[in-house]
Amino acid sequence: MAGRRHWQVAAAVLAGLLAGCTTTVRGVATPASPTATSAAPTSAAGPSNSPAEQGAVLEAHRLASVTSLIPVTFPERTGSCPRASGPFVEAGELEDAYFDYGTADILDRHGFVAAWSECNRVTGAARATVSAIVELADEAAVEQAAEELAAANVANGFVRVPVPGFDSPAVAQDDQASQYVLAFVPVGPVLAICYHTSLRDQGIAEISRLMTDQVALLRSFRPTAPADRPQLPTDPQDLARLVLEPPGEPTPLTGPYDLEGALRLATDPVAERELLTAHNLSGYYLRQGRRDDVFATVRLWSFPNQAAAEAVHGGLVQLDETAGDRPFTSTTVPEAVCYAVRSGTSDVLRCRIQALEYLAAVSVNDPDRASATATMDQLLRDQLDLIDG
DSSP, rough: OOOOSSHHHHHHHHHHHHHSSSOOOOOOOOOTTTTTBBBBBOOOSOSSSOOHHHHHHHHHHHHHHHHHOHHHHTTTTOOOOOOOOOEEEEEEHHHHHOTTTTTTHHHHHOOOEEEEEEEEOOOOOOOOEEEEEEESHHHHHHHHHHHHHHHHHHHHTOOEBBBBOOOOEEEEOOOEEEEEEEEEEEEEEEEEEEEEEEETTTTHHHHHHHHHHHHHHHHHHHOGGGGGGSSOOOTSSSOOOGGGOOSEOOOOTTTEEOHHHHTTTOOSHHHHHHHHHTTTOOOEEEEEEEETTEEEEEEEESSHHHHHHHHHHHHHHHHHHHOOEEEEEEESSSTTTEEEETTTTTEEEEEEEEETEEEEEEEOOSSSSSHHHHHHHHHHHHHHHHHHO
């Protein structure tokens, strides 16, 4: 393939996934603004006022609901990856997050629409798994893209391998201790790109499990017709008005999610599924703002009644207590449950409050701890006031 650099997925992905350390807020890396001045919500969808761009963001959120939860397939892979999990509305952004040069060219030529990715790793070990779900123009485009991506890897030292139960393209590369496997699985107009690192001679059998789980989820997905994407509902549960707009530019994480989509943003999706299902989650909305390398995220869960919200809050507190993170107290909302979680050389601050039939969570990732604390205190207070009216 022509290009400035070779398209070498295993080396690029592995280096990216294992550099740095985990974050506590999943999706586009999470750092809030050091000088935040909170504002009331002004819009209900995503990072752009363009209906077409909003439609792509919302289609990516729909893809979230049918992207494999990696810890379900591999319970030992619960560590987060430094590279972003979450929505992608440009093929180049997906390439930058996971792959080396050339991926975006192939995906764009075949009608890239939107994507969602999930990434987890074995904590403390050089083994990671990625499932990226990419919507393209049509079934023919997906089939062709899968073959081109596989061929590009073969040209750079991978070998084609059969994966039990599948006839879709897959390639692998081994070193003395590890096996790197990359599979391209067409499912209608959606391409599942599954990447898996494991011990030598184990990767192919293991990626078959991931592919099986991923295909089962995608069978239920029906892409939105291009003409209908700009009309996708931006706030189907009428929650955006209750979610504070954080400082900075909105990221593609911003918007509504159903239960399955919300679980892709959970710290412990397996445990949280049980809680949210048992207490009938009725809505979920997230806003994330970015200013330079500082992020703030505000999330809102709604339930049928206050008792359900209180029960879920209590269950999440129990999960928090087992995580070993450092608690702290907000000066503006002392009743909030707050933790500082180490991420690289700084802390991610995370607080959650329950009010009426809602839970709200604020996360701030700012290397300046004093600035992060001030941002958290203000956003938390303003978010509670917004719910209380």
